[in-house]
Amino acid sequence: MSHCADLNLLWARLLLEELHRLGVRHLCLAPGSRSTPLTLAAADHSGFQRHTHFDERGLGFAALGLAKAGGAPVAIITTSGTAVANLYPAVVEASQTGVPLVILSGDRPPELIDCGANQAIIQPALFADYARRLDLPAADLHLPPQALLSQLDHAMADLDRPLHINCMYREPLYPDAERSDFSDYLAPIAQWRQDNHPWVHAPRQSHSALPSPGQCAEFARGKGVIVAGSLAPGEDPRQLLALSRQLGWPIIADSQSQLRQSEGVIHHMDQLWHHAPAQSLLQQAENLLLVGGRLLSKRLLSYIGQHPWKAFWHFLPHRRNLDPNHRRKQQFVGRLALLPGLPWGQAPHAGWADDLSDHNAALETRLQQYDQGALTELSAARLLSRHLDGDIDLFIGNSLPVRLYDMLAKPSDSAPVIWTNRGASGIDGLLATSCGVALANGRATVLCIGDLSLLHDLNSLALARQLTTPLVILALNNDGGSIFNLLPVPSEQLRQDYYRLGHGLGFRHAAELFALPYHQPKQLDALADALDSALAHPGASVIEVILPPDESAEQILQLAEQIRHGAS
Numbered sequence: 001m002s003h004c005a006d007l008n009l010l011w012a013r014l015l016l017e018e019l020h021r022l023g024v025r026h027l028c029l030a031p032g033s034r035s036t037p038l039t040l041a042a043a044d045h046s047g048f049q050r051h052t053h054f055d056e057r058g059l060g061f062a063a064l065g066l067a068k069a070g071g072a073p074v075a076i077i078t079t080s081g082t083a084v085a086n087l088y089p090a091v092v093e094a095s096q097t098g099v100p101l102v103i104l105s106g107d108r109p110p111e112l113i114d115c116g117a118n119q120a121i122i123q124p125a126l127f128a129d130y131a132r133r134l135d136l137p138a139a140d141l142h143l144p145p146q147a148l149l150s151q152l153d154h155a156m157a158d159l160d161r162p163l164h165i166n167c168m169y170r171e172p173l174y175p176d177a178e179r180s181d182f183s184d185y186l187a188p189i190a191q192w193r194q195d196n197h198p199w200v201h202a203p204r205q206s207h208s209a210l211p212s213p214g215q216c217a218e219f220a221r222g223k224g225v226i227v228a229g230s231l232a233p234g235e236d237p238r239q240l241l242a243l244s245r246q247l248g249w250p251i252i253a254d255s256q257s258q259l260r261q262s263e264g265v266i267h268h269m270d271q272l273w274h275h276a277p278a279q280s281l282l283q284q285a286e287n288l289l290l291v292g293g294r295l296l297s298k299r300l301l302s303y304i305g306q307h308p309w310k311a312f313w314h315f316l317p318h319r320r321n322l323d324p325n326h327r328r329k330q331q332f333v334g335r336l337a338l339l340p341g342l343p344w345g346q347a348p349h350a351g352w353a354d355d356l357s358d359h360n361a362a363l364e365t366r367l368q369q370y371d372q373g374a375l376t377e378l379s380a381a382r383l384l385s386r387h388l389d390g391d392i393d394l395f396i397g398n399s400l401p402v403r404l405y406d407m408l409a410k411p412s413d414s415a416p417v418i419w420t421n422r423g424a425s426g427i428d429g430l431l432a433t434s435c436g437v438a439l440a441n442g443r444a445t446v447l448c449i450g451d452l453s454l455l456h457d458l459n460s461l462a463l464a465r466q467l468t469t470p471l472v473i474l475a476l477n478n479d480g481g482s483i484f485n486l487l488p489v490p491s492e493q494l495r496q497d498y499y500r501l502g503h504g505l506g507f508r509h510a511a512e513l514f515a516l517p518y519h520q521p522k523q524l525d526a527l528a529d530a531l532d533s534a535l536a537h538p539g540a541s542v543i544e545v546i547l548p549p550d551e552s553a554e555q556i557l558q559l560a561e562q563i564r565h566g567a568s
Contacts, residue, residue, distance in 0.1 A: 003180035005037075005172045007139040010182055011148065012041035015104065015165070016075075018149050020047045021198045022156050024075050024102060026440075028063040030056045032079020034119070035106030036173040042077060051439065051466075056083050058460040060090030061421075061429030063101055065436020068419065069393070071234055073100040073159060074436075080107050081119035084126060089428050091162045095130040096423025097293075098318065101162040103131070109138040109170045123166050131162035138168040145189050149199035157202040160318060207319065208334040210342065215330075217345035219311055222286035223352045224249040227300065228257035228265075229292030233417050235317065235336045238262070240291060242340045248350020250357070254295050255396070255406040256422060261385060261415035266356055268363045270407050273299040274563040278359045284352070287311040291336065293322050294422050296406045301325065315339065363563065367408055375524045377404060377476050377552040378559075380545055384448060384474075385409035387528055388416040392535070393441055395419040395434040397449035398427050400483040400552065401476060405448070407556075416446070427453040432460040435467065444470040444535050451477040454507065461514040464540035471541070472534040473516075475507050478547045485553030502549065511542040519543045 016027075016038070027048045029039060042050060051066075053059040056078050067074040078084050084105040094101045108120040124135040134155040137143065155163055192199055211219070226249050231237040237258045244251040244264060252269045253259035260267065272278040288309050293316070295301050305325030312329040316322070319333050370382040381404035388394055394416035396402040402420055409415075419437050421430060431454060434447040454475050464471055480500035489495040496502065511518035517537055519530035527545065534541035 004139070004170050005175040006180040007141065007182070008037035008169045008173060009040055009175055011136075011139045012037035012167070013044070014145055014148055015152060015167070016041045016045055016048075018152050018198060019073075019075055019102060019156075020045065021196060022153070023072050025049060025072060026051065026063070026066050026070070026074045027077060028053070028059050028066070028074065029077045030054065030059050030079070030083060032083055032106060033173060034080040034108065034169060035077050035104070037169055038077045038104050038106060038167065040175075053463055055459040055462075056086035057089060057429065058432040058457065058463060060087040060101070061093075061432035061457075061460070062436040062439070062463055064090045064094050064099055064421075064429070065419075065433040065438075066440045067094070067099045067101055067436075068097070068433070069437040069440035073102050073156070075102040075104060077104045078106070079119070080105065080123065081121055084123055085121070088127065089424075089426060091127050091130050093421050093423045093426065093429070095161045097421075098160045098320075100159040102156075103162060103164045105164065105166050107166050107168045109168045127162065127164050131164040132159070134163065134165045136165065136167050138170050141185055145186060146199065149189065149192070153198050153200035153202055158205050208338075209332055210334050210338060211313070211330070211332055213343040216342050219287055219289075219313065220247055220344040220347045221349075222310055223284055223349045224287040224289060224347075225282070225285045225353070226251040227288065227290045227295070227304070228253045228259050229290060230254060230256035230294050230420075230422060231258055231292040231336070233258055237292075237336065239336050239340055241265070246340060247344060247347045248352070249289075249347070250353045252300065254292075254297070254300075255402065255409065255418055256294070256296065256420050257292060258418060260406070260418070261409050261412040263411060263413065266360050267409065267411050268360055268367065268407070270297040270299055271363060271559065271563055272356075272359055273303070274560045275359055275363070278356060281353055281356055283307070285309075287313070289313050289315065291315045291339070293320075296402060296422070364411065366562065367410070370408065371410075372524065375522060375527055375545060376555060377478065377482070377545075377547055378408060378555050379524050380474070380476060380527060381405050381448070382408045382410060383524060383527060384446065385415070386412065387531060388446060390414040390416065391443065392416045393419060393437055393443055393445040395430070395437055395445060395447045397430045397447065397453045398422070398425050399450050399453065399481065401448045401450055403483070404552075428456050429460075431457040431473065432463055434471065435460060435463040438467055438469055438471050442469055444472075446472040446474060446531070446535075448474045448476065450482075451475060451479065451503070451505075452481055452501065455503070455505065458510060461510060461516065461540075465514045465516060467540050468538055470535050470537055470539070472531060473540060473542045474531075475542065475544045476547065477506065477544055478552060479503060479549045482549060482552050485550055486556065500549065506546065507542055507544045517541040521545065
């Protein structure tokens, strides 16, 4: 056993070196003893940017943000036991949205599992179908190094969701000063050690399934609608604007599409469903082209699910089932840039829904009431949309903030890049994910988050305080889950006791605990000033807007009534 610690470390070094050759550049590490071989290997490799955090749950979401914004796999190193299980929420979110995370978990060897050994749980298959698996045995000279590298390369091939690599290590874990000689063991990979290429060269598979010229021509002959769902900035969603102009069809843009504020789209469709003339016009639609993933608006989803489409096409970069309505459709796969260049032919009904733009413009005029006056959740969301430009990343929290932005965002020539966690749409890990986005992009980032979401992820203020670029944490504190005020809970007492969960807490002292600047504006113009101040600060800041618990729901219902009765 004298060489055990050295062999553990050697295997860890082989794994991390191969991950580096496969494109991993960020390592997120939590403290622990059983993962020591991986930690020592990480500390000794100069090719990685290393990020540490004491809370594995926050660490997992930070890795998610890094991978999402960086467009490359990010590795996470944890020790054994519940440390690994704390990654589960981030793994689920990454799996739902196709983000590649690589979890390297230290584990007890087989003889210490299910026998009462300390900090030992059954870790293989812990993440079920949410992650691929590579379950490694305890380090053993009988397993050749080329087999270790080959298994890793195949597990990483075309990785579009998390990969869990479970690493069993026997003690001792900490090497002595005198190192073992593994030259004979490493001889089969001598050439690999001299170059910088992966052991197995596995080209990325390219999948493309596009409509034929005849299909395109037939589809273009109908009265069509384009719906832009969730799209990453790197997919160049503006290609859809060109297609909309080419076909003369309206384009309805979700907030996650990067097009929500662009000129040439129907910006306020979520609220236009309250407007009878707009509803009537869209009932004439015959064909639907849905591009991208998940949609925010339940009204838009209902329209898609209930309308009698003659043809329904869903275009995605990768084949996935993202239709909760289970409508009959044709699914096509390819790069978004290919869409405008398809042979669409003549579109005889170009401009058939031009009146929708007029309805949209009239509603935009109505929504300008929130550009001045009292500071509310609605006016705060509106302010973000008109105050932030294309040089800023805006991460919008789940529950009410993202819905308010989708409802109210102002058209703009230079809108912020939008990020969300809408795979599982949880309120956990939102601050940590925004920290990862900020780390990956190195740009000023604004997080708009609800109070319960921030309380849920308060430990991640420790991640935020490590940043050297601006991160504005805008907390909309309505003392609980205000979104439940919009839902038909059977009684007000049930709503208060089991749904809203009012807490009476503020974030001033949390900001002080983590040594972060704090602002608490009480007027709309003061919020704008606080945003500017925080965006000029080289690091994280907290802005807290304290609001009445019932105000937002009442204003949303009032706005719907105004639109419904023709005030738009």
